[in-house]
Every structure is written in structure tokens, then in C-alpha cells.
Amino acid sequence: MSKARDGRWGAQIAAAALALLAVAAHSEARLNIRPVDAGTLRKLIRAHRGKVVLVNLWATDCPPCLAEFRDLARLDRERRAQGLRVFALAMDPPAERARVDAFVRDQAVEFPILVRRPGDPQALIAPLDRKWRGVVPVTYIFDRGGRRLGKPLEGLTTYEQFAAAVKAPLSSRR
Numbered sequence: 001m002s003k004a005r006d007g008r009w010g011a012q013i014a015a016a017a018l019a020l021l022a023v024a025a026h027s028e029a030r031l032n033i034r035p036v037d038a039g040t041l042r043k044l045i046r047a048h049r050g051k052v053v054l055v056n057l058w059a060t061d062c063p064p065c066l067a068e069f070r071d072l073a074r075l076d077r078e079r080r081a082q083g084l085r086v087f088a089l090a091m092d093p094p095a096e097r098a099r100v101d102a103f104v105r106d107q108a109v110e111f112p113i114l115v116r117r118p119g120d121p122q123a124l125i126a127p128l129d130r131k132w133r134g135v136v137p138v139t140y141i142f143d144r145g146g147r148r149l150g151k152p153l154e155g156l157t158t159y160e161q162f163a164a165a166v167k168a169p170l171s172s173r174r
Contacts, residue, residue, distance in 0.1 A: 031104055032112045036089070037119065042127040044087065044114075045146055051085045052169045053142040054162070055128060059091045060099045064156035065137040071159035073109045075166070082170045083144070086111040091136055094118045128152075143169045 036044070045053055056072055058065035069088070076086040090100045090113060097115055104113050116124050125132040128140045129152060139153040139162070153165060 031101065032110075033101065033104060034112060034114055035094075035117045036114045036124070037117045038124050038126055041089075041114070041124065045127065045142055048085045048142075049146045050144055051083045052144060052166055053146075054084060054086045054139060054166060055142075056086070056088045056139045057091055057125070057128075057136050058088055059136050060096070060103050061092070062136050066103070068137055068157050068162075069107060069109070071157070071162060072111070073107065074159055075162045076109070076111045079163070079166060079170060084166055084170060087114055088112075089114040089116070091116060091121060139165075141165055141169065144172065 034040075041055075045055070054072075054075075056068075058069070060066070072086055072088060076084065080086075088109070088111065092100050092115070094116060100113065100115055121134070122132065128148070129138075132138070135154050137155065137157065139157060141149045141153075143149055149165075149169060153161065
């Protein structure tokens with residue numbers, strides 16, 4: 001093989017390697033995973049006043065949680081322009097963060113994934129529900145003024161149920 005040909009192969013291999021690195025970096029950048037505590041969660045909901053906020057509590061070892069994840073992604077895609085903001089709060093122990101990252105990496109979600117910081121899960125959930133019973137999946141909806149609406153959606157929730165729950169607050173301008 002000539003040196004010129006070797007040089008072209010080397011350049012092509014280098015270009016391919018750079019392209020793979022760019023794709024990997026882009027997919028990692030797309031992962032919007034943030035650790036939260038109770039104070040951060042309160043600020044997050046407050047920061048989105050003017051929008052309807054949906055916060056879903058889930059865990060990687062919860063089959064119903066994983067089953068409804070695609071419906072949450074669809075709801076986010078279809079209702080974001082109307083003012084919906086979706087957040088998924090993983091209740092996995094902080095030491096198991098890698099499981100959350102791996103699951104989310106395989107999903108087509110654009111909404112932020114929240115992970116809990118070390119500490120009491122009940123204290124973390126207090127801004128959402130002081131009477132939380134430790135059940136996942138559970139979903140809380142906040143109106144455009146930041147007030148929690150009605151009872152949470154507990155258990156496996158379908159796209160149609162999510163859509164029905166956010167319909168009225170999305171149609172309200174305040």
C-alpha cells in the first residue's frame with residue numbers, strides 16, 4: 001500500500017472517529033438530568049409559573065413507571081407549545097444513578113429528568129405532596145399560577161389520562 005493511500009485511510013479513520021465522538025457527545029448533551037432536593041424542586045416549579053407543570057415520580061425498578069414513560073414523552077412533544085412543562089423525578093436511590101442514566105439514554109425524551117440527592121425522600125416530595133405515601137408512579141399537575149391541581153394521578157396512567165388531566169389547565173390563560 002502506498003503512503004498516500006495510507007494517509008487517506010488514516011484521515012478517513014480519524015474523521016470517522018471524530019464523527020462518533022460528536023454523536024456520543026450530542027447524545028450525552030441531550031440527556032438533561034439534574035439532581036434536586038426539596039428547595040430546588042420548589043424553585044423549579046416557581047420558575048415555570050405561567051406554564052402548566054407536570055411532575056411524574058418514577059423508578060427504574062417499577063414496571064408501570066417504565067410503561068408510561070413513552071406516553072409522557074408523547075404528551076411533552078404534543079403539548080409543550082401550549083405551555084406544558086414535563087419533569088420526571090426518578091426516585092431511585094442516589095447510589096443507583098447509573099440505572100437512571102442508562103434507562104433515560106434509551107428513551108426519546110426531551111423533558112428534564114430529575115434525580116434525588118441523598119436524604120429523606122419524604123422531605124424531597126414535600127413541595128409536591130406532604131402526604132405522599134411512597135407510591136410510584138404518581139403524577140402531580142400544577143396550574144399556570146404554580147398551584148397543585150386536585151389529587152395526584154397514582155398508578156399506571158395512559159396518554160389519554162395524562163392529556164385529559166392537563167386539558168383544562170392548558171386552555172386556561174391564568
